[in-house]
Amino acid sequence: MSEGTCQRLWESSHVALRELLDREQPLLEPVPERERPSFQYRLASLYLHYLGLLRRFDTIYDQMVQPQKRRLLRRLLDGVAGRVLELKDELVRADLCETHYLDHVLQDLKLTPADLEVSIPKYFLLEQSSAVRERGVMLAEILSRMEPVFSKESAPGMHRTEAIILVQKAERARQGRLRATFMREIRREEERDRRSREDGRHKFGQDYAAVTIQKVWKGYLQRRQTQRDRRTEMEFIGMLPLPSQVEPLNIMFQATLKDDVRRLHQIEKEEEFQAAMAKAHDSLTETEGPDMKEKMKEQIRQWFIECHALTGRFPDYPDESLGGSSLIFADKTPEQVRMELELQAQEGKKREEDKSKEKEKDKKEKKKKGKDEKAKKGEADTVLQVLPSKFVSVISAGHEEYLNTWKNRYDRLYPGENFDSETLREAKRKEVEQEIRIQVDELMRQELKKLRLAVDKEEERPFKAPKKKPGKKTGKKKEKDLTPDRSVDSLYEELVTFGFLKKSETVTLKDYIGDCLYLGSTLTLANKLPMPSLFDIRQNIALYAVLRLGSPDIHAMAPLIRSILLVGPSGMGKKMLVQAVCTETGANLFDLSPGNLLGKYPGKNGTQMIVHMVFKVARLLQPSVIWIGNAEKNFYKKVPKEEREMDPKRIKKDLTKAVKLLMPGDRVMLIGTTEKPQLADMRGLCRVYERILLMPRPDYASRYVLWKHMIETQGGQVTQHLDISALAKVSDGYTPGHILQTIQSVLTKRRLLRLSKRSLVASEFLGHLAKLEPVYREEEESLKDWYFKTPLGKKNMKLSKDQLEAEEAKLAKEKKKRK
Incomplete structure (x- = not known):
């Protein structure tokens, strides 16, 4: 472009x-x-x-x-x-x-x-490719230095005689298989000859055989010519691309090359601009700086004189937190500036009085609250409004x-493509003025003290710090640092060594294939609750995780989301989405799954230490993703006997506290995945995970796209002989993992080599698909019932119920009017 x-x-x-x-x-x-x-x-x-x-x-x-x-x-x-x-x-x-x-x-x-x-x-x-590369190199070095956890046992020795006997057995078996194959072919040939003699068939003559071969060959040539003519016709009318246009690899290479050249150009222009900014700053400071300084001093001195002439005393110098002398340089008279300062002091007193009055009112109102409060809440809930x-x-x-x-x-x-020098100097002039203003403020404060002492014989006035605005405290809670003497590199290495920090696989969010639901609003109007599609899941992950973790500016101001829980059956790609978030944002991947904690950092102090270390390193090396597989185990209602030794609930309290301490600007996200959320305590699970995304089995549109994309990705060819629609219908109830497993079972190396001779057909996949266990409707309904018990699910059910009741009441009124 x-x-x-x-x-x-x-x-x-x-x-x-x-x-x-x-x-x-x-x-x-x-x-x-x-x-x-x-x-x-x-x-x-x-x-x-x-x-x-x-x-x-x-x-x-x-x-x-x-x-x-x-x-x-x-x-x-x-x-x-x-x-x-x-x-x-x-x-x-x-x-x-x-x-x-x-x-x-x-x-x-x-x-x-x-x-x-x-x-x-x-x-x-x-922008963070270099940081991601450095972290990758550091992770590879640590992994290469790591000693194997389990010593490799040497293979048991074998005597020479035993080895010879083993080789002889294998060779005899191979020769036996070859001999059996040869004899089978001989028997088939003899059977064919016997049948031909019984049927009275005669061997073809030389001329007849030549004519038959010519017929077959000419038919093949004619069919190939017909296919070429048809393709030429389709290319002529624009239904197929021309051969010159079908060069995807070359086109992609050229596009990538142009992108690399453009980005190098961007870096060069940015370096030129940075050098020009430094040069402009120095130039303005040297040439215009002294004049700015003297002009500011004259303006401030004139303000001193005018205020003394109007009020009979020298004014208080504006505090730096209020803008300093920038208040004086505004288009205001000295009297207006003095009045504003006095008004600010009066407003502070009023706020204190109002605050005390409000406290008294609150005490009185708390006593009177009851049914009226519930009614007010109901009225407030019925009003829809967008937040500022x-x-x-x-x-x-x-x-x-x-x-x-x-x-x-x-x-x-x-x-x-070059920068504009005039705009640059104008922007830098404002920065230089700001720097000089701070210097001038310090000098003029000293001069104001001397004037008060010389003219009014007034000693130095006590400085009163401006009071903070009343309101709720939004300060970040202080967390006790359990590792104050440890460096980030040492903590990083320890987490890698114990397997809490892992290398994520390179998976993009676009690799999570799925189509959107085209009849969602139609089903909603028919009072049928549609389920989210794979496309919706991918979009939610992009909005909730990727966009927030990718930019510090976006994360600092966007609505805060600390954690996400992915709920769905096995094979739905929950872990793949976690890997995709790390790939798209360049985030570190921490693993706090109950299985990964087994036997590591035992005891209460150990649990507290590992959670602290993970969240500390995650904050220092932003962006970061903390993944917890089988998240329901941390919140078990009742721990099974076979998992009591694991103690899956050991990090429950520390995890809850650590998640609450994440604030805007901390690009750290907790992502949990679970297949059986029914086993967990709903209250504790919803307290830690702010967003719960249900992942039901894919619908027909998503299955159609999955079959087609995965077959092509594995090296297969989708032709007219392969009925993708039939496969999508038959695979209802199967997850993307099942579909991928089936395709990999069919498309072996040998089958890929024979694609040119025999095209793929749908029946080849059915046998392998039938061997897999699908997601039964009862399991999916159980997940749906659980989801509608979550806080948001309850609100959704209540809304749909109210809407249904309103429609029924409306229909009843219409029937009465007709009667």
């Missing part, structure tokens, strides 16, 4: 962004419960538009070379990604469900299911900067 094309895409993106910003304000107005469908529709529409903007800004940021524009694009990209996460959170609150069925919104907006895909910004991995956004202001500021700086520039039509 050229710089001009990138610029035009940027302009069109800002036009769409302006429309979305205009639609933000109406969403803040409260909506009654009866208008829930329209509220959900507006939310879903805004969510889809922001998803489209996220893809466009990601493309522009990846293609843009000009460093100043890239900085603005980065802020816009993070802002739009954060807004997508906020809208996802609002959709969950509105739908009371983790999955959303937006097919009717897609149809109205004339979009395709591909527009539902969450784009993962490419800079997530590019933290990212809209960031997006608006970026949009305004684009309008003021880049929209009407002279190089808009033919943009260059």
